Amino acid sequence: MxxxxxxxxxxxxxxxxxxxxxxxxxxxxxxxxxxxxxxxxxxxxxxxxxxxxxxxxxxxxxxxxxxxxxxxxxxxxxxxxxxxxxxxxxxxxxxxxxxxxxxxxxxxMDAIEEWWFPAYMKDICPGLPDWQALNDCAQEFATAETAPFGRYLGGPVTWGGFDEERIESLGMDFEVVHAGTDAALFAELESAYQRQAPIVLWLYSPHWAPAKYEGEFVDFPDYEPACYEDPSWGINPDMAYDCGKPTGxxxxxxxxxxxxxxxxxxxxxxxxxxxxxxxxxxxxxxxxxxxxxxxxxxxxxxxxxxxxxxxxxx
The missing domain is CATH 3.40.190.10 (Periplasmic binding protein-like II)
Incomplete structure (x- = not known):
């Protein structure tokens, strides 16, 4: 781009x-x-x-x-x-x-920004799109850079999104690797999709990618404002961001x-x-x-x- x-x-x-x-x-x-x-x-x-x-x-x-x-x-x-x-x-x-x-x-325009995986990953990681299933097979998403943790390919670091905080609060065996640019993010998706290689990454709509590629967003615990504001809310009583991202x-x-x-x-x-x-x-x-x-x-x-x-x- x-x-x-x-x-x-x-x-x-x-x-x-x-x-x-x-x-x-x-x-x-x-x-x-x-x-x-x-x-x-x-x-x-x-x-x-x-x-x-x-x-x-x-x-x-x-x-x-x-x-x-x-x-x-x-x-x-x-x-x-x-x-x-x-x-x-x-x-x-x-x-x-x-x-x-x-x-x-x-x-x-209505916004969705969330972790996303190609449909073929369901054969490798049964139980998807549930986030706990994703965590159970984190090793399938590992790279030389992140092993033994799975790699989550995030957007450019300037986009925000609290992905590192979510991984920590939900106890996920993943590491965030940020794409340098929007173009690099989708170039890596294209490469993985063509090779049927494991990948989970930041995807958003409105965009062409959800229409071009068959896949699903990961199903995290439902977002509530308290999830970001009150550590006692949600699965982890000691940390915030233990939920999905808001939409709207x-x-x-x-x-x-x-x-x-x-x-x-x-x-x-x-x-x-x-x-x-x-x-x-x-x-x-x-x-x-x-x-x-x-x-x-x-x-x-x-x-x-x-x-x-x-x-x-x-």
Whole structure:
């Protein structure tokens, strides 16, 4: 996957604008954050192009998924188009509590991020998808790097997710090995799947992978907020994170000053919506077909002008 070059923003940022439909409130750039997975790049590029069509200046800034909240609180960054309920809820709630970061509402996409295994692993590890069965055959997932523990291939370390904490709290004989990039994560899945090799890894939706590969998410104890907040809750009375990950919305959030400085842009960001199917199709074009993020985003805009035009209507 081409990350920054794919959307032509240079090393860190690009400022752009276009003829306005109406007079904009400020020509200062609206800073949209970019992360390290294709879906987020697409979401942000689509939003940025729509804002440019409305006459706003847009600046794309590469930022760490969790650490970006520091910039959103101070107003050095303005909008983050994808905060996943599955991994970003704690950071989001802490930022909301300051009053300096607000929600622009759901994106329309529903998030799942969880451990996943190919269907052929059921022959090797009977009892799957139950997490206890997974633990019973941890040695089947061991590599030279992790033996005698099984290897869980996690996402890039910046994604969060509390996988190390979960392994410890549930007493699992696994070790987390983080993929360096989103692209590396799915390249390793493709390689393992073609060889029918053992693998359990982080998979998420919306994405093309759950449709392309036959497999299942691991069934951990059901998530409850208390699981993350109260060590006494759950299977392990002494540790938190002894449960599955939450599921739910993917949120748009931003600096609280956006609505005052750029009210028209704030309204457009709130109106933005996509569904899992549309996003999965676009991510597939980027990751599987090698198409440029900017081109895929523009293709969607060209085909759905009636949709996004409503986002910036007076």
């Amino acid at each position: 081409n990350i920054i070059g794919a959307i032509g923003v240079g090393a860190l940022a690009l400022t752009a604008g276009s003829a306005a439909f109406a007079e904009v409130e400020s020509t200062d750039p609206i800073k949209l954050t970019l992360h390290d997975w294709s879906g987020q790049l697409l979401t942000t590029t689509i939003m940025g192009k729509v804002l440019e069509e409305a006459g706003y200046n847009v600046e794309y800034v590469q930022a760490d998924y969790i650490a970006q909240f520091a910039g959103l609180k101070t107003g050095d960054l303005h909008v983050a188009m994808e905060i996943w309920e599955t991994t970003g809820r704690e950071a989001m709630d802490e930022a909301f509590a300051t009053g300096n970061v607000v929600s622009f509402g759901p994106t329309g 919305n993917i949120w748009k959030v931003g600096w609280s000053g956006v609505a005052e400085k750029w009210p028209g842009a704030a309204a457009a960001i709130e109106a933005f919506t996509l569904d899992n199917a549309a996003m999965g199709e676009m991510v597939g074009k980027v990751d599987l077909d090698g198409q440029d993020v900017d081109a895929v985003a523009q293709e969607w805009l060209d085909a759905h002008k009636d949709v996004w035009s409503a986002w910036i209507a007076d």
